[in-house]
Amino acid sequence: MARGMASSWPASVGSVLEMASKRQADRETLELFRRNAEAAAVRVVEVATFREAALFAVRLAGEKPAAPLLIPGLERPEGAGKTLFFSGLPERLFGEVSAAALQAGARAARSGARAYAGALDVGFSVAALGIAETASLVLAHRDEDSRLASMLPETHVAALAASSMVTALEEAAPFIERSLALPGSWTTLVSGCSRTSDIERVLVLGVHGPLELCVCLVMDEEDIGEAADAGTGEAAGAAAGKAHGTAAGKAAGEARDTEGGRHG
Amino acid sequence: MAEESRAEYRERLKRLLADKHLRSALDRFARQYPPARRAAYGGADPAAAAAGLARAKDEAIPRLMELYEAFREKAEAKGAKVYLARDAAECRRLVLAAAREAGATRIVKSKSMTCEEIRLNEALAAEGLEVRETDLGEWIVQLRGEPPSHMVLPAIHLDRWRVDESFARETGISSGGDIQALVRLARSALRRDFAEAGLAVTGANFAVASLGALGILSNEGNARLAATLPAAHVAVVGLDKLVPDLAAAAGILKVLPRNATGQPMAAYLSLVAGAAPCPLSPGGVKDFRVIFLDNGRLAAAADPAVREILRCVRCGACANVCPVYRMVGGHGLGRVYIGAVGIALACLLEGPASARNIAFNCLGCGACREVCAAAIDLPLVIEEVRARAFRSEGFHLDQGLIAAILSRRSLMAAVLKAAAAAQGPLVRDGMVRHLPFVLSGDGSFRSLPALARKPFRTLWQELCRGEAMPEEGRVQGAQDPPAEEEAARAAQGASAEEEAAQGARGAADGGTGAQASSAGQAAGAHETAAAAGQARWSRSSGPKVALFAGCAHEFVYPEDLLCGIRLFRAKGAVVSFPESQGCCGLPARSLGWRAAALRTAAVNAKAFDCGGADHVVSLCASCASHLKFRVPLLLAEDKGLSAKAASLAERVMDFSAFLANVLGYGPDDFERTGERAAFHGACHQSRGLGAVREPRMLLASAAEYAATDEEDVCCGFGGAYSLKFPETSAAVMERKLRGLEGAGAHAVVTDCPGCVMQLGGGLDRRGRPMRAEHMARFLAGRLKLRG
């Protein structure tokens, strides 16, 4: 799929040109996403790899003030101090990221998210798709930890493969449909951070969910496979296939779908 | 609960009208909402999106049970338990059972109007369960023991100080009126509830049958937390939320967030299919139940007169633009659901008696229909609700009297003739002074116009006899009418239309008389004359226009009609006035008296089945709109008249649109004075007949057109509305007048005699120098003379 495609990239001048024009088109979609996201108070940054995205989350945790304890008595498992919760991160990256977190004065965790209901500084999760028109992220997580990573923290950092960006909801629909066909599946469209205008219609960001949302667009084609390896790439595969329209990509996406189906 | 009487309801509305914060909050909202909505749609066409949603819902509504079965099969295969509750009591029992089985003592809720509908919180509390609303606005109103006052913004009626007071009482912490601090306080106060509750109760915005999936929208993120943290989750969902597939759901997503909050998309859409893994649950998966609620929905789905209300996606837009909501809020215009849809659902879900007060607290302005996310013809449904309320308890004396008078032309003529004679000594400057007039009620907020000395019919007959145009016909700046008549006649080379009209009158007189109590006879007599008229008409090349007078013009402002005729003839149009016509029937219809509405519809369908008039024009936009859109519906089942009604409807045209588009009136036709004139877009003109450009063009051709904000917002007249709810009518009018006066205009011009009555009466009562004038009079007075 995407990884195979990336490695065949410089094979011929023709395909390089073709790829350049595809990337150009993607650029426009990415810009549309950025514009709409920023209008919804979402921060968008471009990073090369998922590793960088995770390290970006660490940096944010280092910079922000510690989250107050919302449930007195429910202490954080690690005791006082800032906490980061990672979901969807490949095994080998977590070690590196935890070390970086410690240096930034925060602890990293990646299981038992419930325990952080009282206070969580930063949550990291991987989005399956992006929808540019509405600046939405499609999160397709069955496990509770991955879902809570985008609900409990003050800052939610979502990593999204740039190649997983589509323009409109309709293009994401086939993926959403397949995702919902899985048992107990839970698919969420996130379009901004938690907000309210219930008091005097004054907009306040951050009610029960994150106070802030930051999207890391992962630009490196090579790296997309990492996300797939981490078990969240089912969608990335489907989107990559869709976005690039290559037979290989489609086949890969479908293969993963049937796999998913088998699991059901 | 004993139903509130009309008088008690009015008293409650008065208290709401006196709530300064409510008024300013809603006024601000009413101004901000339309541009925010427009911006959210960007380049997309809201009407097309709404029509798409309407189509999808219309396909789903007759298949709700089939969709329910499909949903159940899919969702149960994924570990959900799915139920159907026939009524509110059964639904409450099912939720209670879920709470018991989950061993829950504390319940977190995320906003659900369906739960409000079944009054779930009271039932849970009665069982000793602790219920926590987690949507910020819902929590605020829960703490205050109030119902929500808006379907999307439940606490819009409260300011920060009142919220602070409630939060401080609950948490012991005051935020000093800092809104951000209040929101943070809610975040921390409710987080423990999410973490410790044994059960979550949510609603859903849609249910996708093909996937067995619920869609839950929220901005605050409370629905996600509620549905994730507790070990058990019950979703209470109206059967009407079922859609066949994801494509239909996508149609909802295209309009709902935009219409509801002016966002392209809500912050969170949770799509929940089946029971998700949950480490807290004994079985490792969540106890997830979906309870679909019927409670009258299936009956409504089988009821063609009201079924389209089931398209509603609860976006709240119909309240956001409603001029009555803007004055009294959701506690005044709602029961469970709020705004136009609240009126309809009160009747369908709770029975017509429950709707009898709010059903009449509607101006029929059509603003709700224009923004409805699902293209529901809300005023039409509200009229049906009124008819049911009327049927269920017969008419109140006041509305019965008004409807009876208005629906019988002869009776009305007799009553008004007597009234015109009686008012004599009390009239000054065309306004009635100090008269306890039969229709004035508590309407002291505006002066009432005097009844004309001679109704239009008499003037028309004089006109036909070639007598001098009566005094009322003289308008400021107008040419001497008789000479003008001569000129018009000369221009046409024949007095064909007058002869035709004369013929018609003669025939009618020779028959049972113009005031025949039998409409059929009168119309029959008229048909003969019409045939004669048609033969003569063919000699003239101008457009043939039949005039529909309407009660207000016929009895109060007949001179406006003469101005209209003058404008028609000046461009060579041939005018006829079918004398057997009656009241358009709108008052009877809007009072819920179907029999009277049918009678008047029949009278007019017959009266205008005549003489080959190309166009039927009324100077009253409300009459025209009623003839065009309601008469064919009323007579659709009448084999003898449905074709006549359809033909009438097809020929009905807006007055200004007729002047501009058929007669070709434009800037060259008027002496453009330096006078500043503001425009008021009558509801039935700008939204009903869709004439937006033409009246403004004409006004700008004859004067300096001073554009104002919210030109198309209702003036508060609403016919009998201003008599039933004078305080609200006055409040709507006040707001309108303030806007108009801001423009520094000398006159406000409009195409509807009702608006002239309301605005003119209001200006007079307040002693303001601005006058309200009908477009016909304004234009006729500035018509250029041609050699």
Ligand code: SF4
């Ligand atoms: S017709 Fe006008 S007054 Fe009546 S409910 Fe709709 S918006 Fe409100």
Ligand code: SF4
């Ligand atoms: S009736 Fe229409 S405008 Fe009103 S809430 Fe329902 S969908 Fe929205």
